[in-house]
Amino acid sequence: MNTLFIADLHLCAQEPAITAGFLRFLRHDAIHAEALYILGDLFEAWIGDDDPEPLHAEIAAELKTLQQAGVPCYFIHGNRDFLLGKRFARASGMHLLPEEKVLELYGRKILILHGDTLCTDDQAYQQFRRKVHNPLIQKLFLAMPLRWRLKIAAKMRARSRQSNQGKSQAIMDVNPQAVEQAMLSHNVHWMIHGHTHRPAVHELELSNGKAHRVVLGAWHAEGSMIKVSADAVELIQFPF
Numbered sequence: 001m002n003t004l005f006i007a008d009l010h011l012c013a014q015e016p017a018i019t020a021g022f023l024r025f026l027r028h029d030a031i032h033a034e035a036l037y038i039l040g041d042l043f044e045a046w047i048g049d050d051d052p053e054p055l056h057a058e059i060a061a062e063l064k065t066l067q068q069a070g071v072p073c074y075f076i077h078g079n080r081d082f083l084l085g086k087r088f089a090r091a092s093g094m095h096l097l098p099e100e101k102v103l104e105l106y107g108r109k110i111l112i113l114h115g116d117t118l119c120t121d122d123q124a125y126q127q128f129r130r131k132v133h134n135p136l137i138q139k140l141f142l143a144m145p146l147r148w149r150l151k152i153a154a155k156m157r158a159r160s161r162q163s164n165q166g167k168s169q170a171i172m173d174v175n176p177q178a179v180e181q182a183m184l185s186h187n188v189h190w191m192i193h194g195h196t197h198r199p200a201v202h203e204l205e206l207s208n209g210k211a212h213r214v215v216l217g218a219w220h221a222e223g224s225m226i227k228v229s230a231d232a233v234e235l236i237q238f239p240f
């Protein structure tokens with residue numbers, strides 16, 4: 001048996017090939033797994049569960065089919081879809097998890113998270129994150145008319161793109177001390193995350209022994225998943 005992990009699909013109506021790749025993955029790969037974990041940024045941008053975008057209903061129905069076939073699906077929010085809420089969770093059958101979660105899988109203890117909280121050198125982002133994670137700000141945003149929310153989200157994406165052009169690659173990667181601290185505080189030697197779009201298996205030396213950080217890739221021209229079984233933790237890139 002195995003458990004699958006994916007992140008950073010950035011699904012949107014403008015990228016039908018990625019959606020098709022995801023549906024294929026659900027029907028042919030995830031269906032044979034013990035469970036599926038989606039570690040954030042499933043969607044390009046999420047402005048509320050009441051968004052009538054038809055793609056969202058289509059994805060919810062596909063995830064529900066997976067759940068009804070006996071494969072539970074778990075979701076950790078990303079920096080694009082942190083507003084995904086209970087209504088979509090109910091429609092899709094996904095279980096919403098907190099931003100950090102420790103799993104015990106086939107004898108390994110694994111910390112899973114989106115990965116943005118590890119990018120502590122990116123102070124502008126962390127400041128932005130604190131603001132948009134403020135429950136009051138979220139409540140105000142969600143109470144706005146849909147077209148205002150769409151406009152604000154588009155503005156944020158444009159500002160984000162612009163500000164990322166001026167940032168170094170190092171600043172936008174995880175901070176090694178933040179990684180070590182997260183692993184030590186949860187007492188784990190395995191971590192799986194996405195967000196940075198730098199798929200890799202990193203071996204590291206912690207103060208209490210050897211550890212592994214496995215990073216999922218984003219779904220641009222191909223898919224990316226991590227398969228955990230009793231024998232191995234494999235990072236797999238695959239065509240749509």
Ligand code: LP5
Nearest residue numbers: 045046079080124125128132138141153156159160163172
């Ligand atoms: O997303 P990505 O990969 O391009 O970059 C991220 C960080 N950027 C973000 C911002 C998101 O892209 C915006 C998504 C909007 C989704 C839905 C809207 C819901 C709104 C809810 C309000 C309660 O996460 C980027 C990181 C990068 O990852 C790598 O880690 O660097 O961080 C930034 O770009 C932050 C900037 O440095 C500063 C933020 C600019 C936003 C300013 C907002 C202006 C709003 C105007 C409103 C009228």
Ligand code: MN
Nearest residue numbers: 041078079195
């Ligand atoms: Mn992200």
